[in-house]
Amino acid sequence: MSVLLHISASTRGDASHSRRVGRALVEALRHAADVRLVTRDLAREPVPHADAAYFDAMLMPQAERGASETAALTLSETLIEELESADALVIDTPMHNFTVPSVLKAWVDQVVRVGRTFNTTPNGKVGLLRDRPVFVVVACGGSVAASDTHTESDATTSTGSHRGQTDFITPYLRYVFATIGITDVRTLRLEALRRSEAEFAHAEAFSARWIAAQAAEFAKSH
Numbered sequence: 443m444s445v446l447l448h449i450s451a452s453t454r455g456d457a458s459h460s461r462r463v464g465r466a467l468v469e470a471l472r473h474a475a476d477v478r479l480v481t482r483d484l485a486r487e488p489v490p491h492a493d494a495a496y497f498d499a500m501l502m503p504q505a506e507r508g509a510s511e512t513a514a515l516t517l518s519e520t521l522i523e524e525l526e527s528a529d530a531l532v533i534d535t536p537m538h539n540f541t542v543p544s545v546l547k548a549w550v551d552q553v554v555r556v557g558r559t560f561n562t563t564p565n566g567k568v569g570l571l572r573d574r575p576v577f578v579v580v581a582c583g584g585s586v587a588a589s590d591t592h593t594e595s596d597a598t599t600s601t602g603s604h605r606g607q608t609d610f611i612t613p614y615l616r617y618v619f620a621t622i623g624i625t626d627v628r629t630l631r632l633e634a635l636r637r638s639e640a641e642f643a644h645a646e647a648f649s650a651r652w653i654a655a656q657a658a659e660f661a662k663s664h
């Protein structure tokens with residue numbers, strides 16, 4: 443049985459667009475394959491910011507760490523083990539000031555750890571985790587510039603009718619996951635869902651098609 447890790451970051455509970463679409467994606471993936479679901483709600487249980495104790499322990503060679511350094515890395519270790527044991531991830535998140543909300547950034551700071559999930563080499567950083575699909579659903583209040591869909595694995599509900607902002611969240615998450623060895627990142631950006639009923643209906647239909655396509659592919663590989 444595969445493990446599906448579902449991470450949510452919106453503070454808006456049932457009003458959240460990213461949570462609604464993320465939940466629908468999780469249900470579709472569960473329907474497509476035999477998966478055990480693990481959830482981590484970063485809004486309900488925020489991960490603390492990386493502090494000085496974490497920083498010092500992270501940089502200390504493992505053999506030299508004492509009890510206090512081990513304690514400073516306990517949460518990081520838990521989150522990394524949770525990530526390592528997952529065969530696929532769903533992350534649903536709002537865009538906050540063009541990038542990830544701080545609760546998701548705090549999670550990133552605990553799992554992207556030198557000597558644990560990546561190594562530094564003269565040729566740059568080398569990821570230590572095996573690849574696996576990561577599905578990211580991002581909700582934005584506004585529109586993103588039409589030229590700003592970065593790769594063919596990045597989908598958007600935008601109809602392209604509005605000029606938009608720069609999206610730093612999807613390329614950022616793609617880069618973060620690649621750093622630790624995970625390159626199979628597929629994103630769906632929900633844009634400007636409050637602008638009009640037509641825009642919302644279009645986004646819902648687009649999201650449903652995107653979810654069905656991801657689930658069909660997931661069924662073949664799990």
Ligand SMILES: Cc1cc2nc3c(=O)[nH]c(=O)nc-3n(C[C@H](O)[C@H](O)[C@H](O)COP(=O)(O)O)c2cc1C
Pocket residue numbers: 452453454457458459460461535536537538539540541581582583584585607
């Ligand atoms: C602090 C904050 C910053 C935000 N920054 C942006 C932004 O940069 N671009 C944008 O399009 N929407 C921004 N929004 C709007 C949210 O992305 C939007 O309301 C989204 O639907 C929230 O996700 P949710 O519906 O899953 O809660 C921001 C909202 C908050 C609270």
